[in-house]
Amino acid sequence: MxxxxxxxxxxxxxxxxxxxxxxxxxxxxxxxxxxxxxxxxxxxxxxxxxxxxxxxxxxxANTLNVSDPWNLVIHDNKLYVSNSGPRIGTENQYVRTHISVLDQGDWSVLDVGETPLVNNKHGKYLCSSYNLAFDPDDPNTFYVGTWFEGMYKIKGNECVGHYTHLNSPFQLNWALNVPYVAFDEYKNLWVSSAPYLYMLPREKQSVSTDELTVNDWYQFDYPEIANNKYAKLLIPKHSTAKWVVKGYWGGLIFAFDDKGTYNTTADDKTKSFTSFIDQDNKTFDPSYYTCIAEDNNGQIWIGTSSGPIVITNPNNVFNDNFRCTRIKIARNDGTDNADYLLQNIEITDIFVDGANRKWIGTTESGLYVVSSDGSEILEHFTTENSQLPSNRVTEVVVDPVTGVAYVGTTNGLAAYRSDAVQASEDYSSVYAFPNPVRPDYEGWISVTGLMDNSLVKITDVAGNLFFEGYSNGGQISWDGRDRKGNRVKTGVYLVFASSTTTGKQSGVVTKILVVN
Structure with missing residues (x-):
């Protein structure tokens, strides 16, 4: 100034x-x-x-410094928010990266300072970057790909590694782009970069980038995904095939099973889809594919320019009779007619919460929340009926502990407290909040830490039943009222829970003190 x-x-x-x-x-x-x-x-x-x-x-102010939140990830009970490099709808290649971190209600800025350059297409700071992939063993270390400078390894707020065409199989052709990075169950690091897909094994990730060589990497030369400058990768937990979304125009869905033999692709199974055949033997041919997610039951949900499709049995993907599923929602008008879920609506992101519900972002229609099987639209948030900053949703994540949904839009970030959190394996960590419930509190009382789909009953110490219901994932909410709608009296209320899945009975799992 x-x-x-x-x-x-x-x-x-x-x-x-x-x-x-x-x-x-x-x-x-x-x-x-x-x-x-x-x-x-x-x-x-x-x-x-x-x-x-x-x-x-x-x-x-206690707020984030990212005006265009595009990449959202929750790791180690913290929310990381960053903007994006070139993507569909924009080829702005000189966007300085901003990363904000929300930790227990307080925002901070993660400034990695100056970063090393080899391409020298922009200034000395981190620029035009993509998603963050956190080291499975170190919550303070993450990898981030960029448009011009390959991939960086960040520890704390310091750049400790720079992966480029000099030590990695990435190709420098004006750009040196790495649009997506992800870890598999064996802690290997998978990297999408034009023209192919690459993997850095766990034992090589600790090697200094000054000593790393191209030969330390595995390369997967699948011609179907060559020149994949906007590719996204899904490594499922419940099935063997990995999935690549090659977007956008002229894109496709590519599935491959590397059989664990990383040094050769000769024994790999592969299959690519520019279009799909659905359960009614109809061809589904969207203009492009946008995103992909695995749900809690192992089904694969794929976002397209014309709504979502579902791969109900991913292990059958290489079979000749493979079919996708287009979910239908009954019109309930006295006929047997139904409409496809979000037909002709462009999907931007799909996130699966602890209750297996799907949070689906769109380019123009805001945010949808649909039931586990997709047959029911539970919520539809827009700028007209909510505080959503924009109807163009960039990404959604739901905190598995608190149930808070964070929604990135082109006009900023929004937060919404949902009633679904990740389910627990037992009842050893159940608690209620707020607790105690004070006289001036009028909101919901949440019980969290439950097993999936638990039957929950709330009584007073005399055994009178005030509430009964099933948890969404690991959480259930009570309005603090009796069955007639009256606020309950001052006292201690007992929470009982039992698992409908395992039949496990637990008795009293927590207590709630209500003060009027």
Whole structure:
């Protein structure tokens, strides 16, 4: 910042303040004081004899610094939010990366500082990056691909590794792009990069990038996914085939089983789909494919330009009679007619929560929440009926512990507390919140840490039943009222739970104190 101007006034800062760094905007007041918003936050100052006199030192709001949240990931009970490099709808190749971290209600900025460059297409800072893949054994280390500079390894807020065409099989052709990175169950690191797919085995990830060579990598030369600059990779937990979404225009879905023989593709099974045959033997041929997710039952959900499809048995993908499923929703108009789920709606992201419900983002229609099997639309959030900042949803994640859904949009981030969290294996960690329930509290009381689809009963100490229901995943909510809709009296209420899946009875799993 060189000064603040009003018509007829000129300021020349002889001694710049340390607070006035990378000022984005400023406002000139009638008393000739100035409000300025910069890297250090919002501050208020005036000029005396060409010197900066601070009236209010900079402060930063407790919020994220990412205006266009595109990549969201929850890791180690923290939410990481970052923007994106070139993608469908934009080829802006010079976007500086911003990463914000939400930890127990407090936002912080993860600034990795200067990063090494080999391509030199942009400045010295992390730029035009993609999703974050966290090291399975180190919650403070992640890998991130970029458009121009290959892939970086970040530990804390320091770059500790740079993977480029000099030490990796990536190809430098104006760009040096790595649009997707992911770990498999054996902690191998899989990397999507034009023109092919690559894997860095676990034992080579600790090798310094100064000593790493191209020969330390495995390369998968599948011609179907060559030049995959927008590719996404899914490594399922319940089936053997890995899936690649090669998007967007002219894209396809590619499935492959490497058989664990990484040094050769000769024994691999592969199959590619530019279109699918559905359960009614009809051809489904969308313009492009956008995203992919595995649900809690091992089914594969694929987002397209014309709604979602489901792979109900992924292990059959290589069979000649393989079919996808297009989910139908009954019209309930007295006929047997039904409509395809979100037919002709472009899907941007699919996330599966602890109750196996699907959160489906779209380009123009906001956010949908559908039942486990997709046969029922449970919620539909738009800018008109909610605080969703934009109807163009970029990505969704649901915190498995709190049930809070974080929704990235082109106009910012939104949060919504849902009633589904990841189920527990037993009842050893059940708790209720808020607890105690104070007189001024009017919201829901949540019981979390339950086994999947638990039957929950809430009684007073005399055994009178006030509530009964089934958990969504590992959580259930109670409004604190009896069966007639009246707020319950002051007292201790007992929560009983039993598993409908295993038949396990647990008795009292927690207690709730209500104070009126």
């Amino acid at each position: 060189n000064g603040a101007l009003q018509i007829g006034d000129v300021f020349n800062f002889q001694n710049k303040s340390e607070y006035l760094v990378n000022v984005e905007t400023s406002s000139y007041e009638k008393d000739k004081s100035i409000w300025a918003l910069g890297e250090q936050g919002l501050c208020h100052f005036k000029m005396e004899n060409n010197q900066v006199v601070m009236l209010k030192e900079p402060f930063l």
